[in-house]
Amino acid sequence: MNDDAWTAQHQTAQRHPGEGGASRFFPTFRYQAKAPAAERPKIDGKGWPTVKPQGLMRWLVRLVTPPGGLVLDPFAGTGSTLQAARDEGFDAIGIERDAFAYQLACQRLGLTELVLVEPEPVDPILTSISAAATYDDLVALWREHQDGWSDVHSAAAKDRRAAIDVVA
Numbered sequence: 001m002n003d004d005a006w007t008a009q010h011q012t013a014q015r016h017p018g019e020g021g022a023s024r025f026f027p028t029f030r031y032q033a034k035a036p037a038a039e040r041p042k043i044d045g046k047g048w049p050t051v052k053p054q055g056l057m058r059w060l061v062r063l064v065t066p067p068g069g070l071v072l073d074p075f076a077g078t079g080s081t082l083q084a085a086r087d088e089g090f091d092a093i094g095i096e097r098d099a100f101a102y103q104l105a106c107q108r109l110g111l112t113e114l115v116l117v118e119p120e121p122v123d124p125i126l127t128s129i130s131a132a133a134t135y136d137d138l139v140a141l142w143r144e145h146q147d148g149w150s151d152v153h154s155a156a157a158k159d160r161r162a163a164i165d166v167v168a
Helices: 001-015 054-064 082-086 099-109 124-131 135-145 151-167
Strands: 070-072 091-094
Touching: 054 082, 070 082, 082 091, 082 099, 124 135, 124 151, 135 151
Parallel strands: 070 091
Antiparallel strands: none
């Protein structure tokens, strides 16, 4: 990783504020048409349509991440950015909702154990309790949902009432 390149870019920005366009902070753009077959992970012959080239992703990671920085990829896909960050010495967090893309990313990154975290189902009654603005709102919720009301709902309503009382 080249620390001098990062420092030089930001020193230039500080010396010449407001002069020119944003492109003055970035070196010439690097063009690469598509990832070669060797960089495209596959499972049972099936791949992913939007794999990014490692050369490009490594360059982008170095360009935008400060030394010691953390790379966050909220749409990780097959992990191209995560691999580039790892290869450049950065820590990275990837988020992917597609199970197949996640499996491809695990293959790319050499992760042998797949751990999928399924979100817990949202209880609409608990959501309504936490949004209640007044004690009367809580009573109306109880009347509307008393057949499905549980001890968990009662505890949440008690906590919410205490919070409402503090504000009032």
